[in-house]
Amino acid sequence: MIFELCATILLIGFILKMTKRPHNFPPGPRGLPLVGYLPFFSSWDPQYPHKAMKKISEVYGPVVGLYVGPSRPVISVCSHEAMKEAMLNDDLNGRPDSAVMMARTFGEKLGIMFVMGQFWQEQRQFTMRHLRDLGFGKTSIEDQMMGEVGDLIKDIENKSQSDPERIVDLKGIFQVSVINILWALVAGERFQRHDSKFQDLLRANELFFRTGKIFRGSMPVPAFLLKRFRFIREFIGVKAELIEPIQKFIKETIEDHQQRNPSDDEAGDFIDVYLKEMKKQKDENPSTNFTEKQLISTIIDLFGAGAESTSGSIGFAIIHLVRDQQVQQKMQMELDQVCGEFFPTINHRSSLPYTESVLMEAQRCSTIAPLTPPHYAIKDTKLLGYTIPQGSLVSLNLHAVFQDSKYWKDPEVFRPERHLNDDGSKVIKSDHFYPFGLGKRMCLGESLAKNTYFLFTAALIKKFRFEPVPNEPLPSLDPTNGFTLGYQGFKVVVTPRS
Ligand code: HEM
Ligand SMILES: *[C@@H]1O[C@H](CO)[C@@H](O)[C@H](O)[C@H]1NC(C)=O
Ligand SMILES: *[C@@H]1O[C@H](CO)[C@@H](O)[C@H](O)[C@H]1NC(C)=O
Numbered sequence: 001m002i003f004e005l006c007a008t009i010l011l012i013g014f015i016l017k018m019t020k021r022p023h024n025f026p027p028g029p030r031g032l033p034l035v036g037y038l039p040f041f042s043s044w045d046p047q048y049p050h051k052a053m054k055k056i057s058e059v060y061g062p063v064v065g066l067y068v069g070p071s072r073p074v075i076s077v078c079s080h081e082a083m084k085e086a087m088l089n090d091d092l093n094g095r096p097d098s099a100v101m102m103a104r105t106f107g108e109k110l111g112i113m114f115v116m117g118q119f120w121q122e123q124r125q126f127t128m129r130h131l132r133d134l135g136f137g138k139t140s141i142e143d144q145m146m147g148e149v150g151d152l153i154k155d156i157e158n159k160s161q162s163d164p165e166r167i168v169d170l171k172g173i174f175q176v177s178v179i180n181i182l183w184a185l186v187a188g189e190r191f192q193r194h195d196s197k198f199q200d201l202l203r204a205n206e207l208f209f210r211t212g213k214i215f216r217g218s219m220p221v222p223a224f225l226l227k228r229f230r231f232i233r234e235f236i237g238v239k240a241e242l243i244e245p246i247q248k249f250i251k252e253t254i255e256d257h258q259q260r261n262p263s264d265d266e267a268g269d270f271i272d273v274y275l276k277e278m279k280k281q282k283d284e285n286p287s288t289n290f291t292e293k294q295l296i297s298t299i300i301d302l303f304g305a306g307a308e309s310t311s312g313s314i315g316f317a318i319i320h321l322v323r324d325q326q327v328q329q330k331m332q333m334e335l336d337q338v339c340g341e342f343f344p345t346i347n348h349r350s351s352l353p354y355t356e357s358v359l360m361e362a363q364r365c366s367t368i369a370p371l372t373p374p375h376y377a378i379k380d381t382k383l384l385g386y387t388i389p390q391g392s393l394v395s396l397n398l399h400a401v402f403q404d405s406k407y408w409k410d411p412e413v414f415r416p417e418r419h420l421n422d423d424g425s426k427v428i429k430s431d432h433f434y435p436f437g438l439g440k441r442m443c444l445g446e447s448l449a450k451n452t453y454f455l456f457t458a459a460l461i462k463k464f465r466f467e468p469v470p471n472e473p474l475p476s477l478d479p480t481n482g483f484t485l486g487y488q489g490f491k492v493v494v495t496p497r498s
Pocket of ligand 2: 118119122288289
């Protein structure tokens with residue numbers, strides 16, 4: 001009896017100690033022992049974690065501290081000041097271990113997006129430098145992009161013509177084009193739009209991102225438990241079976257490249273460049289981090305980060321323009337005036353302030369990565385004066401900043417003009433708008449993404465009129481959930497403009 005009493009008291013003491021907040025921890029709601037606050041997020045918003053976090057922040061302040069799981073501190077950052085400080089603080093530049101993400105990279109910490117320290121710096125730098133040399137963000141891949149734009153337009157034209165009411169379903173239609181651009185840089189080849197193997201890979205990639213659960217996915221679960229219990233894998237959402245075919249496909253492509261064995265001046269794509277570096281390092285540096293597994297993981301990261309986000313941005317921009325016909329017409333007028341009978345090019349871009357403001361406003365209203373991939377406190381540090389313990393997971397809420405009524409008048413309203421000067425001749429860049437993040441973790445694909453987003457959306461709007469389907473609800477702005485947000489499939493009436 002006494003023994004049980006003591007044991008119980010000890011246990012309670014232990015649990016209380018585990019859930020005790022460190023000194024000067026940011027304010028926030030308390031959860032239950034063991035599970036922390038995890039069961040309560042949905043009471044703030046049943047569907048979207050980024051909205052739940054914004055609402056919690058409206059009660060507790062711009063920096064909120066809470067726990068998920070038995071001992072994982074989570075710091076939610078929702079104001080511009082705190083966001084900027086966090087993104088520029090290198091002690092908050094880590095990434096937490098995550099079984100879900102490691103399932104994509106052979107169960108090891110590989111790739112770029114979910115690694116940190118020396119390994120991350122070396123691999124990120126190498127990848128950025130060579131993608132830039134290969135044409136990332138330069139006009140040299142503009143031709144390639146315009147080829148994809150042309151194909152997409154033909155596809156939509158054909159779909160519109162073959163329906164008596166010219167109704168086209170735009171679900172998933174931009175992914176092929178976006179992936180082809182990435183694949184050209186990475187592997188030097190492109191897919192046919194209707195290639196069935198390619199379609200399978202796209203579906204797997206999309207499913208992985210659509211079914212991801214942000215908070216469950218970052219619960220720290222020891223590897224041995226994961227291996228042993230399928231229900232734990234399922235609960236936190238480890239989906240290795242979706243990734244295996246992608247890994248296999250990339251591996252085969254790398255093997256093709258190895259057989260071709262290009263001479264130095266023939267290194268025409270990222271795989272060539274990386275294989276060359278691997279060879280070089282193998283001779284000089286036996287403990288090299290340039291390995292085939294790392295190459296595969298990097299490619300998986302580029303596609304994971306690049307494909308869904310870029311095609312989602314194009315999709316949301318079109319939805320906003322379907323819902324607001326006036327804005328669409330104004331954009332068309334500007335495009336006609338500046339580009340004449342041609343498709344918009346990167347050179348036109350600086351002469352298209354209205355178009356630019358539409359693109360920005362769509363990104364502000366429909367933020368594709370409302371929570372960045374989680375950051376991680378590498379050591380004890382400070383944020384707005386609060387203590388952030390080492391090991392904290394830091395959740396950066398871009399959505400909350402872009403919807404903050406302190407900086408944006410009627411934040412929920414889609415109004416491109418807010419990004420323009422009074423006479424509409426110039427884009428005003430707001431300090432409170434950074435859809436690609438800030439600091440050293442900032443999006444690695446920003447320049448490519450911006451060009452792709454611009455060229456596709458502008459060309460589509462120049463070429464077609466997009467209108468709502470009569471007698472049906474307007475296409476929805478409610479995103480589909482996941483690690484990044486997607487648009488719901490939507491039908492529109494598409495008419496070619498002459
Ligand atoms: C409109 C499209 C895109 C948006 C809105 C976007 C946004 C972002 C954001 C907000 C981050 C997180 C920054 C942070 O953790 O603090 C990020 C990271 C990243 N993005 Fe993008 N991105 C887009 C397209 C792309 C493309 C096309 C690529 C690749 C080709 C790409 C590659 C990456 C990578 C590799 C990271 C991780 C960087 C790191 O952890 O060091 N993104 N992106
Ligand atoms: C390779 O990665 C390890 C960590 O995995 C790191 O300690 C080491 O510094 C890296 N090597 C180089 C050359 O960056
Ligand atoms: C046009 O659409 C029809 C029916 O949807 C399809 O069979 C045909 O292959 C398409 N043509 C092209 C060039 O995409």
